Amino acid sequence: MQEAELIRKAQSGDHDALVELLRSIETSVYRSAYYILGNEQDALDAAQEVLIRIYRKLDTYQEKAKFSTWVQRIVSNVCMDKFRAKKETVSIEEHELIIPDRNNVEDEILLTGLSNDIQEAIGKLPRQYRMVVVLRYLEDLSYQEIAEALDLPLNTVKSYLFRARQQLQELLYDYQKGGIG
Template structure:
């Protein structure tokens, strides 16, 4: 969590505070871009663009929104624009999905296959469903934070997540039959 004093100092033009602020958020910015875009190069480009936009727009940040949400909105909008231009597939790596209590090699192998199937299922979601899934389950945004980040009504976010979970359930139904079909 970024200290409010650091944000205020950056807004007041303190160059060192701005550099510290950008360093503190760069991992979050990149991670969000990567999960949405699924491509390292595109994510790096989007993160760089987001950090520049945050740098130039820091004066417009108002405390009525959480800083995390404000950043999320900037990154998500850049990624959605990039996604629409390039139409890349989101790729969530197996190591991004953590499985605990593996007791033997068979369990570890099954966990890799499960992660692959989950990744493939998420890849098949429509863009707007994929985005809310990434923000909710991989970036741990609350429903309200997603709504603010995407500039959507709260009920729309809930609806998107509900439909995305239904789609994932349907896609993953084939998991025990050897993988996601589609």
């Protein structure tokens, strides 16, 4: 069944269609949350919250935007709420220190050294840069879709993405030279 048809059925009250729709977006929601938040537990909580919101507010979705963009907008909002709820005493922008959780998913990532490096580097990015990078590379959204998802101007999205890549390149270069300091 196509996504558009599923959405229509779910909006008309078909419970099975709604559940099927949620299953189809479950992995992408979790993946975005995982790379934005940086650990499995927060990602699971955020993904649950996102799916519950979609379940309750699906009737408010309009077909003007892509469904994936609408979903990722909810993901980014929930992740921002998580960031605010944490009220970190140390700003992520200033001190990007992530203590990796030794879970199964993360162990899989640690198998490859390069992915570990880029994972650490992503964790050191500012929140907005991180979101833009995740949406661009993991959800394969265009500039315009990222702008819609994050409710940002198009030029701002480009600027964030270019700077994020520049920072990642510098971080990875430093790491290759003698470790990320």
